[in-house]
Amino acid sequence: MAKKIALLQGNEACAYGALYAGCRFFAGYPITPSTEVAEVMARELPKLGGKFIQMEDEIGAMAAVIGASLTGMKTLTATSGPGFSLKQENIGYACITEVPCVIINVMRGGPSTGMPTGPSQSDVMQAKWGTHGDHPAICLVPASVQELFTETVRAFNLSEKYRTPVTVMPDEIVGHMRERIEFPEPGDLPVVNRAVPSVGPEEYLPYDTRFGDIPPLAAFGSGYRFHLTGLNKTADGFPTNKAEVVQREGERQLRKIEDNIDDIVLYEEYLLDDAEIAIVAFGSTARSARYAVNEARKAGIKAGLFRIITYWPFPDKQLAPLAARVKAIIVPEMNLGMTIHEVKRCAAGNSKVTGIFRVDGEPINPGQILDEIREAGK
Amino acid sequence: MAFDYEKYIRPGKLPHIWCPGCGHGIVMKGLIRAIDTLGLEKNSTAIVSGIGCASRLPGYLDFCTLHTTHGRGMAFATGIKFARPELQVICVGGDGDGVAIGGNHFIHACRRNIDMTYLIMNNNIYGMTGGQFSPTTPMGARASTTPYGNPDPPFDIAKLAIGAGATFVARGTAYHASQIDKLLVEAIRHKGFSVVEILDSCPTTYGRRNKFRSAVEMMNNLKESTVSIKAAENMSPEQLQGKVITGLLYKENKPEYIAEYQKIIDDAQEIYR
Ligand SMILES: Cc1ncc(C[n+]2csc(CCOP(=O)(O)OP(=O)(O)O)c2C)c(N)n1
Ligand code: SF4
Numbered sequence: 001m002a003k004k005i006a007l008l009q010g011n012e013a014c015a016y017g018a019l020y021a022g023c024r025f026f027a028g029y030p031i032t033p034s035t036e037v038a039e040v041m042a043r044e045l046p047k048l049g050g051k052f053i054q055m056e057d058e059i060g061a062m063a064a065v066i067g068a069s070l071t072g073m074k075t076l077t078a079t080s081g082p083g084f085s086l087k088q089e090n091i092g093y094a095c096i097t098e099v100p101c102v103i104i105n106v107m108r109g110g111p112s113t114g115m116p117t118g119p120s121q122s123d124v125m126q127a128k129w130g131t132h133g134d135h136p137a138i139c140l141v142p143a144s145v146q147e148l149f150t151e152t153v154r155a156f157n158l159s160e161k162y163r164t165p166v167t168v169m170p171d172e173i174v175g176h177m178r179e180r181i182e183f184p185e186p187g188d189l190p191v192v193n194r195a196v197p198s199v200g201p202e203e204y205l206p207y208d209t210r211f212g213d214i215p216p217l218a219a220f221g222s223g224y225r226f227h228l229t230g231l232n233k234t235a236d237g238f239p240t241n242k243a244e245v246v247q248r249e250g251e252r253q254l255r256k257i258e259d260n261i262d263d264i265v266l267y268e269e270y271l272l273d274d275a276e277i278a279i280v281a282f283g284s285t286a287r288s289a290r291y292a293v294n295e296a297r298k299a300g301i302k303a304g305l306f307r308i309i310t311y312w313p314f315p316d317k318q319l320a321p322l323a324a325r326v327k328a329i330i331v332p333e334m335n336l337g338m339t340i341h342e343v344k345r346c347a348a349g350n351s352k353v354t355g356i357f358r359v360d361g362e363p364i365n366p367g368q369i370l371d372e373i374r375e376a377g378k
Numbered sequence: 379m380a381f382d383y384e385k386y387i388r389p390g391k392l393p394h395i396w397c398p399g400c401g402h403g404i405v406m407k408g409l410i411r412a413i414d415t416l417g418l419e420k421n422s423t424a425i426v427s428g429i430g431c432a433s434r435l436p437g438y439l440d441f442c443t444l445h446t447t448h449g450r451g452m453a454f455a456t457g458i459k460f461a462r463p464e465l466q467v468i469c470v471g472g473d474g475d476g477v478a479i480g481g482n483h484f485i486h487a488c489r490r491n492i493d494m495t496y497l498i499m500n501n502n503i504y505g506m507t508g509g510q511f512s513p514t515t516p517m518g519a520r521a522s523t524t525p526y527g528n529p530d531p532p533f534d535i536a537k538l539a540i541g542a543g544a545t546f547v548a549r550g551t552a553y554h555a556s557q558i559d560k561l562l563v564e565a566i567r568h569k570g571f572s573v574v575e576i577l578d579s580c581p582t583t584y585g586r587r588n589k590f591r592s593a594v595e596m597m598n599n600l601k602e603s604t605v606s607i608k609a610a611e612n613m614s615p616e617q618l619q620g621k622v623i624t625g626l627l628y629k630e631n632k633p634e635y636i637a638e639y640q641k642i643i644d645d646a647q648e649i650y651r
Pocket of ligand 1: 429430431432433448471472473474475476501503504505506507512580
């Protein structure tokens with residue numbers, strides 16, 4: 001059977017990806033340039049028996065999404081810069097209580113109201129460090145409409161599997177562009193559901209590490225009753241100040257991610273085998289970079305592209321050897337220098353790392369990157 | 379036979395954190411009696427709270443319980459109830475939690491009219507953080523952040539709830555303990571969003587700063603400063619001066635949010651089947 005094909009906007013693809021993954025609950029608050037995600041969910045969810053609610057603000061939307069997830073549902077919220085900032089406290093709550101949920105943050109210029117309709121890639125650090133305290137972070141940065149669909153599905157899978165919130169962050173260009181998309185049929189993409197307890201209600205504890213670093217989460221209303229709190233907690237979900245328990249639980253929460261980096265980190269390598277100059281880019285900037293690499297190759301310069309798809313955890317394992325191999329790395333990004341610091345950390349002085357930074361609301365065009373490649377090639 | 383509270387208390391979770399003389403325990407016992415009267419199922423009742431001394435209440439009770447972030451209990455509860463309407467959802471918290479930081483969620487929960495109950499324990503102070511003034515601290519009162527007396531006028535929570543569209547609003551006090559469960563029973567039975575404000579006392583951080591010599595004196599003050607809505611009917615405006623009215627203050631029937639949303643689902647499924 002022929003695949004269903006459509007011309008779709010990135011944000012719309014994101015909503016359809018969520019539905020494909022089994023998301024049946026959305027809570028949000030309107031904000032440009034993410035609103036289309038909410039609009040599609042408002043239209044589509046009732047058809048599937050799902051629930052859409054527009055909350056009074058982003059704090060409430062994040063709270064509602066966590067509450068609904070606790071009843072066993074897959075839940076989504078979508079926002080942009082200012083709203084992403086407001087969600088941070090409750091994102092931390094989802095991290096410490098280990099409740100799965102997915103957050104779409106379509107990146108616009110900032111800080112503050114910034115440039116509501118202008119593209120940006122300046123929330124990547126907030127995606128990791130935005131909420132206070134040590135916590136796990138998974139953040140995906142798709143570069144096309146098709147990929148927004150598939151990465152949103154993957155975000156749900158990772159969230160359910162690792163019992164943690166996952167953020168998907170297209171820049172405004174990717175969120176708003178229209179492209180041809182092939183809808184995956186049911187079964188084409190894996191869909192992961194959270195583990196359910198294998199013990200009865202009498203024995204169940206929400207953080208029972210006898211079942212490993214990611215203990216099963218029961219649902220409210222499913223016959224299991226338990227307590228969750230944002231305070232540091234013990235296996236039974238109740239608060240504790242016991243030093244060794246707090247230390248152990250804190251470490252476990254990070255280990256959930258660190259021990260599974262290979263399962264989480266996705267990237268694309270383009271013409272890197274013999275490359276002397278590597279571009280490290282993501283989102284719409286990676287599309288310009290790919291074009292620039294092709295142009296450079298035509299001009300006889302051995303350039304290649306490393307495209308980040310999983311931004312957090314950062315692809316250290318791939319970038320460190322790459323830096324040891326190439327002469328120079330160029331990091332174009334729509335901010336004033338964020339990813340470059342991570343790349344420099346991975347490069348550890350083994351190659352020259354330069355950046356192209358832009359926050360004027362214009363995309364980084366291939367010509368700009370090509371100029372930098374030429375410069376580095378001298 | 380004496381009422382068996384322990385049936386509803388989580389094994390091993392007492393003693394509670396509340397100070398001697400704190401009114402929160404009285405309110406919790408009222409809630410337990412209400413739950414018992416209604417025969418609520420432990421597995422299908424969710425009790426949610428924000429942060430504060432009052433918000434510690436859910437942890438002691440043997441139900442599906444969620445202790446969330448400061449002021450946000452109502453929004454978490456909204457998610458739970460909307461996602462799984464068959465759960466009975468009760469949200470609890472203090473005055474700071476409910477009408478300061480959580481004020482926005484509070485008024486919108488009132489407006490939306492989802493079938494849940496909000497129990498707000500109003501002790502006129504931020505107890506947990508050591509007695510800073512709250513949006514219900516009376517003018518002139520002393521708090522750690524109003525060392526010269528409070529210049530900031532207070533909210534009337536019940537009026538706020540009614541104004542925001544709550545369809546059931548009642549007020550009781552920690553002194554009138556046997557009324558608490560009666561109000562809560564009616565509130566929980568009500569189909570729509572119900573608010574029960576219990577005037578409460580914090581001897582530790584409010585009483586001491588405001589010339590109450592003991593917790594008992596604070597309790598007596600709750601008795602003396604309030605009058606039931608029934609008794610108030612036969613009192614003159616002069617007699618009612620300075621009195622706070624208690625009892626069922628407001629009740630109406632309005633479309634309930636989840637029932638309305640279900641119609642949307644039914645229609646959408648009919649059309650797109
Ligand atoms: C975002 C945030 N701001 C501030 C606090 C600090 N805080 C904890 S409890 C509390 C006030 C609690 O007062 P109330 O809700 O009236 O309950 P009570 O302790 O009096 O029962 C505050 C301000 C917090 N935990 N989180
Ligand atoms: S500080 Fe006040 S509100 Fe908190 S437990 Fe003590 S008496 Fe109760």
